[in-house]
Amino acid sequence: MTQNSTPAAAPQPVFAEPTPLGLLGLAVGCAALLPIALGKASGAAAFRTAAMYCLLFGGGCQFLAGMMALVNKNLLGGTLFTTFAFNWVINWHVLANMAEGRAPDPHVVLSIDLCFSIIFVVLTFAFGFYSKLLFVFLLDIDILFGCRILKELTKSQAFAMPIAVATIALALIALYLAFAILVNTAAGRPVFTIPGPLFKPTPPGENPPPAAH
Numbered sequence: 404m405t406q407n408s409t410p411a412a413a414p415q416p417v418f419a420e421p422t423p424l425g426l427l428g429l430a431v432g433c434a435a436l437l438p439i440a441l442g443k444a445s446g447a448a449a450f451r452t453a454a455m456y457c458l459l460f461g462g463g464c465q466f467l468a469g470m471m472a473l474v475n476k477n478l479l480g481g482t483l484f485t486t487f488a489f490n491w492v493i494n495w496h497v498l499a500n501m502a503e504g505r506a507p508d509p510h511v512v513l514s515i516d517l518c519f520s521i522i523f524v525v526l527t528f529a530f531g532f533y534s535k536l537l538f539v540f541l542l543d544i545d546i547l548f549g550c551r552i553l554k555e556l557t558k559s560q561a562f563a564m565p566i567a568v569a570t571i572a573l574a575l576i577a578l579y580l581a582f583a584i585l586v587n588t589a590a591g592r593p594v595f596t597i598p599g600p601l602f603k604p605t606p607p608g609e610n611p612p613p614a615a616h
Contacts, residue, residue: 433461465485
């Protein structure tokens with residue numbers, strides 16, 4: 404039996420689109436970590452410098468973007484940005500303590516990385532319903548955390564370079580997505596192309612077919 408109903412009007416956003424802010428903050432945070440990941444910078448000065456960029460840009464920009472997205476009723480984007488924002492605050496805390504010669508407990512870090520891996524794998528699937536590029540963006544985060552976990556489990560430096568490469572890729576994809584939203588909106592046309600969904604979502608108001616028994 405079908406029911407006729409008038410679809411509810413889409414809610415009007417309270418804030419301007421916050422996604423570019425979160426993505427640009429992510430890119431700056433990745434850039435701050437990159438010299439350390441590549442082994443080009445180390446020591447207290449490098450850790451302190453990277454820590455502040457992680458806090459202000461990685462944590463601050465993404466937290467602000469996440470809160471704005473949630474107010475705009477963007478559940479998926481707001482959840483991702485807000486969760487990732489607190490992870491950047493942890494990066495700040497770890498780097499600030501390393502600058503003072505205090506390393507984080509590896510067992511706690513490994514446990515949290517495992518939890519984050521589960522979270523981001525599910526979010527990767529969810530973002531596949533919006534864009535192939537967003538799927539790749541989240542997949543890169545999955546690879547990054549996977550390499551971090553393997554590095555800790557094996558105690559091998561063989562995963563240091565894959566972590567650095569994944570960090571570079573994350574920054575580049577974030578920049579592209581941010582530029583696409585900003586420039587395309589300003590130009591009124593798709594200057595930066597964003598591919599469509601990887602998975603086909605169920606249209607609003609359409610029920611999925613019943614499971615076979």
